[in-house]
Amino acid sequence: MALDGIVIANLVHELNETVLNTRISKIAQPETDELLFTLKGKDGQKRLLLSASASLPLIYLTGNNKPSPMTAPNFCMLLRKHIANGRITKIWQPDMERIINFEIEHLNELGDLCRKTLIVEIMGKHSNIIFCDDTGRIIDSIKHIPAQVSSVREVLPGRDYFIPKTQEKYNPLHTDLDFFRSHVCKKPMSISKAIYSTYTGISPVIANExxxxxxxxxDQATDALSEDAALHLYHNFSWMMEDVTACNFSPNIIMNGKEPVEFSAFHLSIYEDSTCVDYPSISAVLEQYYAKKNEYTRIRQKSVDLRKIVSNTLERERKKYELQKKQLKDTEKREKYKVYGELLTTYGYQAKEGDKSLEAMNYYTNEMIKIPLDETLSPLENAKKYFNKYAKLKRTYQALTELTTETETEIEHLESIATSLDIATQEDDLSEIREELVAYGYLRKKSGEKKKKSKSKPLHYVSSDGYHMYVGKNNYQNDELTFKFAVGNDWWFHAKGMPGSHVIVKTNGDELPDATFEEAAKLAAYYSKGRENPKVEIDYLEKKNVKKPSGAAPGFVIYYTNYSMPIEPDITGITQIE
Structure with a gap:
């Protein structure tokens, strides 16, 4: 979710509560498209981050400092010249746009009181930070946009500043029922799209909410709305806008396990099945959300090469497996050729020269069958020909059975590695997966590369009854947990018939409560290939009954005497120990 107008309204409210009338004591430009202000007021020192990054435009209060370049960029120097030690006298959002304006009061070189405006536009790839004088003329901007780049608006020193109206949208805070009915309910599109395409600052997520x-x-069309439904929709729209006007915000992040999936200034009922984590401020939401999101994104980026190798090899192995199965199916007629040969050996004397077939009693089934003959060959030569076909197909069957089993095992191994890549959260996790890929010949070892001691550890949880539960993040950790860490009467959990983590529950010799069994099963379901399924079947048994076949790949085990339970892959509320 991009920062929509409602999140910006929450930010403006928060900034007015915290940094209005503070003085700008330091101005830094850590990145080419990012500013960091240090502000001092009666409540102490605060830092305000302003980013016009095309991929991640942001503005929020932070407690963290960032290193700056030795030589300050020109835009930073210009701001220092004009507004260093200036006072923020006004913060506002124009017409629910994704824009925050800062009016800054300062003294010029002659000691006269002046006002300048710093405009932060949070508009995706069009984001910018623009510095204007009191007449609205642009002094400079963090990004220069000439006419060759944008035909809509130039952003260059000396040009007049204006907000580009690329779409005809209206301020949602100034609307009524008649306007809503005529502009939203009459649009030939889905209802949610009609809302967010009519009003400024409404994101698709908020429209759906x-x-x-x-x-x-x-998702249904606007023409499906009855009069009563349209009125009810307007009331819900109006109530949300009243909350915006009254600043009744509830900053929160929607979590899927440990991964953030959404953030908002209001509670989102569309995510009622997910975990909602409340925060004291929208700045804390943005800082936490993007820090966590960056963590997952960074791991995804760093694992791209590994994912590609696993994906390509899996595709190749699956094609090979399908071909082998087809060839294996072709060998099913081998027994028929054997019977033909035996029957011809027994009844071949009945065939006459030039016959193209022979009908004989199949003494295996007591049915008459018709045996095709090569009329140029004698019955015994035909029998020999069928025996040769049988022998060839039998050899093919034996070879293919072995090859198909090997290919199936290879696919299972690769799928388990793919699941490990999905679970990985740290670079050390990727190192162990890379090590496994090298060990099994999927990846070449770099020349001169030394084996590093991995710092990656299994995930550690505690059940509501106080029992410690451990989750392997890859095949090496699964082996370590099951065969070196766990003892005989500890319990072992795994998703049935699919790749996933081994989950070990340390019993300390106790009989486990039902709640602990369920929580361990939830962990096994969540950390498996089936985590997106409504329910996953989990096998569980005492560790002493889990065996590892000789020569099997890491993470592969066999067991027979197990229990099973279907469970939702939801680990909400299970305490994790870092």
Missing amino acids: ICHRASIDG
């Missing part, structure tokens, strides 16, 4: 609160399917 308004529809959900009104018990309306946002």
Whole structure:
């Protein structure tokens, strides 16, 4: 979710509460498209981050400092010249746009009181930070946009600043029922799209949320709305806008396990099945959300090469497996050729020269069958020909059976590695996976590369009854947990018939409570290939009954005497120990 107008409204409210009338004591430019202000007021020192990054435009209060370049960039120097030690006298958002304006009061070289405006535009790839004088003329900007780049608006020193109206949208805070009915309910599109395409600052997520609160399917067409439904939709829209006006915000992050999936200034009922984590401020939400999101994104980026290798090899192995199965199916007629040969040996004397077939009693089934003959060959030569076909297909069957089993095992191994890549959260996790890929010949070892001692450790949870539960993040950790860490009467959990983590529950010799069994099963379901399924079947048994076949790949085990339970892959509320 991009920073929509409602999140910006929350930010403006927070900034007015915290940094209005503070003085700008330091101005730094850590990145080419990012500013960091240190502000001093009666409540102490605060830092404000302003980013116009095309991929991650942001603005929030932070407690963290960032290193700056030795030589300050020109835009940073210009700001220092004009507004260093200036006072922020006004912070506002124009018409629910994704824009925050800072009016800054300062003294010029002659000691006269002046006002300048710093405009932060949070608009995806069009984001910018623009510095204007009191007449609205651009002094400079962190990004220069000439006419060759944008035909809509130039952002260059000396040009007049204006907000580009690329779409005809309206301020959602200034609307009424008649306007809503004529502009939203009459648009020939889905209801949610009609809302966010009509009003400024409304994201698709918020549009869907308004529809959900009104018990309306946002994907259905506007012409499906009855008069009563349209009125109910407007009321829910209006109530949310009243909350914006009254600043009744509830900053939160929606979590899927440990991964953030969404953030908002309001509670989102469309994510009722996910975990909602509340925060004291929208700045804390943005800082936490993007820090966690960056962590996952960084791991995804760093694992791209490994994912590609696993994906390509899996595709190749699956094609090979399908071909082998097809060839294996072709060998099913081998027994028929054997019977033909035996029957011809027994009844071949009945065939006459030039016959193209022979009908004989199949003494295995007591049925008459018709045996095709090569009329140029004698019955015994035909029998020999069928025996040769049988022998060839039998050899093929034996070879293919072995090859198919090997290929199937290879696919299972690769799928388990793919699942390990999905679970990985740290670079050390990737190192162990890379080590496994090298060990099994999927990846070449770099020349001169030394084996590093991995710092990656299994995930550690504690059940509601106080029992320690451990989750392997890859095949090496699964082996370590099951065969070196666990003892005989500890319990072992794994998703049935699919790649996933080994989960070990340390019993300390106790009989485990039912709640602990369920929580361990949830962990096994969540850390498996089936984590997106509504339910996953989990096998569980005492560790002493889990065996490892000789020569099997890491993480592969066999067991027979197990229990099973279907469970939701939801680990909400299970305590994790870092």
